[in-house]
Amino acid sequence: MIVAERKPLEEIRRNLAGRKKVLVLGCGGCVTVCLTGGERQADMLASQLRTAAKVAGEPVEVTVRTPTRQCDREFIDTLKADVEAADAVVSLACGVGVQLMAEVYETKPVLPAVNTTFMGAHSGPGTWTENCRGCGQCVLAETGGVCPVARCAKSLINGACGGTNKGKCEVSRDIDCAWYLIYKRLKARGDLSFLRAEREPLDWGMSSSGTRRTLVHAEVNDQAHRRGAEGAEGAAERK
């Protein structure tokens, strides 16, 4: 899932620039699970904003809503009345949600309350760790289920660099060397053929360093268009 960190209150207040009516918008998706932007965190941010404003002698009116997800129009279209009543929206969703909100409510400032950081797994109590970079060319079948693109600091594809040290990365002793993990796992499975295969450079054009990516499921897309056309015809007949 997508992991995010709360921005400091000062930064959120600075971006609000003294606006009086604020809609704090949590998100019921990933940021709820990583305990950064769900209903509870939205309530907490709202009370922080109220208190800070009161202390500063410039009271604000803060309302809170937490839709199922902010990355899907069907859940944010219904927020119209709340958004219109506010001077600004502070969104606790990831960057995806903030952008869709800003697109749907074009005239309203939608301000991020979190820094979206990575795609990761729940790796311990209150801990999330990055596991995927969305490179668009998954090699996990060959690497024993350890991603060298996300988990090697240099995204190497032909094995460890000279910085691998007692199973750790040269960057930090707290980070496992991804290629050490790959080697150990493939060795345990008795097949080092992937490690031995000389691999060509990756196609970064398919990754996040390429252009903006779009996924279209053609069958769903066609069906929706057909339904739209039929609906229009039906409406014309009824006239």
Place this chain on the structure above:
Amino acid sequence: MSKFRDSLASGRFTFTGEIGPPKGTNVEPVLEEAVHYLKDCCAAVNVTDIQTAVMRMSSLAVCRMLVERGIEPVLQMVTRDRNRLALQSDLLGAAALGVENVLALTGDHTTMGDHKEAKPVYDLDSVGLLQTMRKLESGTDLGRTMKGEPNQLDGAPKFFKGCVVTPCAEEVEPQIIKLEKKVAAGAEFVQTQAVYDPRAFEKFMKSIGHIKVPVMVGIVLLKNAGMAKYMNANVPGVVVPKEITARLAAADKKELKKVSVQIAGELIRDMRGCCQGAHIMPLGWDKEIPRVIEASGA
């Protein structure tokens, strides 16, 4: 033609040295030292490429200045700072400037250096850089025409391609596998990470007996006992035996340089039977290289 390649091909025990470009434009001191102390005793001189991710003058510029002074350079090239467009462009530039020897490296991570905010590139890895050189040599590049055909170069370069390996890594099998891939990708010579344990090195050389390219053992001058301890604790794959640290610790301050040179010379003497050359990394003690070679008896 690379004299360095010829020296290794002749079976002569071959020495290479190493210099680091300056942080600034004052390049004369390092060039002067190279001319005075390395020119006569080394077949070629490596020029580091933004070593340890600490920003310095370009390796290619200093390589060309060595060529102009009659010294054959080894252009070190890391994949940290340039994507495949820039790397290929600089490789063609190197060939045009008379720089034939290229050492392919991944490069220390940006966060290890003095520009920690920099965006690391790593478009290719060291194996990919070797593949790229071979491709350029064949007259094409990594790209494609609009029709999807290989691009044709107007003039193909010729390189003497090198790579590195860490012989004393605690897990040596992945090191050997990667070395096999580097050689399969076109590496023609190997310079190793620093080695201080001749017996471990001999064992490593036996385990790569099937790899038929010349190997030059890496020698880093240990300037004092503190440095030996630091290398042991912090440099991946470097093991300094206690006896060496003890010799440095016992040395009189005035004698330290002499002891350091003696240790390096003895290491080469003890290992020269099982490899084809030595790559001496003096870390600023360039003046000592001739004495190290003399002490090695080679």
